[in-house]
């Protein structure tokens with residue numbers, strides 16, 4: 033279970049006159065996502081989706097609110113008042129709030145994140161990419177709990193096979209197609225057996241056919257975890273409304289910047305779904321109309 037309570041994110045930026053000004057990227061976002069759900073975040077460009085996803089992952093600290101995963105805090109907000117700062121220093125005995133997440137006791141969460149363009153390391157082969165992720169995961173464990181090199185290689189081979197990349201073990205990402213690279217990223221995310229997979233426009237760079245295949249692969253791999261004691265949660269940012277409706281249990285529509293939740297649209301269509309299902313198409317149109325409305329409103333506002 034992921035719980036976000038009153039998440040806000042404020043950035044200080046320098047404007048064209050060289051003056052500092054504030055920018056609120058995310059404002060008061062609260063939501064709860066139960067285990068085994070797929071949730072998509074859609075919204076206009078620059079509305080804070082990636083920022084929110086990174087806060088979920090604990091890669092950025094929120095300015096307000098908190099994220100809990102199975103009741104455990106991910107990262108707490110940075111101190112914003114002097115009193116909070118004092119309290120913070122006492123607790124973590126460190127020098128600067130910028131060190132947030134470095135010095136503190138970081139709770140370990142089982143999260144895998146797939147970024148759009150930097151999903152895999154180009155200087156490692158497919159196999160090495162996965163083994164490296166497994167090594168990172170086991171780094172904090174005691175010697176006896178760490179899997180052997182042979183065990184890791186075996187696991188990497190298994191996961192490459194699951195996404196249809198058997199035989200591509202020794203290829204570098206540059207030798208793979210865009211769709212294959214995304215499948216490699218997926219294999220790497222799944223290999224560490226996360227409880228949560230966060231994806232930031234994972235399929236944006238591949239052509240329409242490959243994209244549909246990747247979506248079905250994702251659904252199949254996610255479906256397999258539903259039977260297990262650890263049903264995986266997937267949170268995905270996408271600009272593709274049909275993808276959001278096809279994959280998700282719920283589509284969350286963000287407003288233009290500062291990103292707040294504008295609407296939550298449950299998708300109660302049983303799986304396996306047909307892409308041409310009229311109920312799905314109707315939902316797509318609803319989401320699309322909301323996005324269109326916001327974009328039009330925003331352009332009137334800026335003109």
Ligand SMILES: Nc1ncnc2c1ncn2[C@@H]1O[C@H](COP(=O)(O)OP(=O)(O)OP(=O)(O)O)[C@@H](O)[C@H]1O
Nearest residue numbers: 043044045057076077078079080081082083084289
């Ligand atoms: N580190 C940062 N410092 C200052 N401003 C930032 C920073 N990161 C993001 N922003 C600003 O926060 C806002 C939200 O950015 P974010 O990347 O979360 O948007 P997004 O919804 O993912 O957009 P897109 O759909 O184009 O990927 C933008 O206005 C962006 O300029």
Ligand SMILES: [Mg+2]
Nearest residue numbers: 081082083232
């Ligand atoms: Mg983004």
